[in-house]
Amino acid sequence: MLLLTIDSSAGASVALTRDGAPLDAWRTEQTTSHAEVLAPAVQRMMIGAGVTGADLDGVAVGVGPGPFTGLRVGLALAHALAEAWRKPLHGICSLDSLALRATDAGVEGEFLVATDARRREVYWAQYIRDEKGSRLVRGPFGASATDLPELPAVGAGLGLYPQELRPATMDEDPSAWVPDAAELGQLAEGALVGELHGVLCQARPLYLRESDAQVPVQMRQGGS
Structure with a gap:
């Protein structure tokens, strides 16, 4: 199974996976240039791999949660490509990427994935x-780090709120982890072949709260 996966919930990343293994992957930690870099990255990757849209079995996309503007860029691109190529589109929670990375690193029992939600929240x-x-046990949610269960955690939220969150025990530091398209592609492929359950969802954004940009009151009321 050949999948193109896109995620823009934190940084931005793109991956081509075949049978769950990455053929090629690209990512950037920048959070303000998704619209400029994602589509060219997809084009370069597919040309480099000698793959066309017709070769794909589907497109997968991280649905967040994430900031409004960045998240919708990746989702809009995934929808456009899936429609243009007439391929199925699969949504997947972006936090699942870090959960996979944590279990691959040997984390056992219950744990949290926490990423930056801005506004002093995760x-x-x-x-x-x-x-x-x-x-998944529960979530995703948006909240202050002080309100989370007292469980070991992975993700960028650790680096932002080290007094409130404690890292999961592992050989590497998980405090800078952000979701990655290659891991999401691996999970999507596992779900599509029936090895995983409850992973895929509709390709709709998980904003979890209102956008920072609001329509002025007078416009909502029909005023000039």
Whole structure:
């Protein structure tokens, strides 16, 4: 199975995966240039891999949660490409990427994924790894780091709120982790072949709160 996966929930990333393994991947940590860099990155990657839209089995996209402007760029591009190529489009929670990375790094039991939600908040979800495998327990939500359960955590929220959150035990520092398209592609492929359940969702953005940009009151009331 050949998938193109896009995520713009934090930085921006693109990946081509075949049978869950990355053929090529690209990412940037910048959060203000998604509209300028995502489409060219997809084009370069597909040309470099000798792949066309007709070769794909589908397009997957991280649905967030994430900031309004950046998140919608990746979703809009994924929708446009899937429609143009007439390929199925699959949504997947962007936080699942970090949950996969954590379990691959050996994290066991219950843990949190926490990313930057700005406004002195984090986007977070609770996961578990046990004898039944890895799965989402609850979330995602947006909240102050002080309101999260007292569980080990991974994700950029750790670096922002080290007094409120404690890192999961592992050999590497998880405090700078952000979602990655290659991991989301691996998860999407696993769900599509029936190995994972409850992973895919509709390709609609998980904003979790109102946009910072608001329509003026007089315009909402029909005034001039």
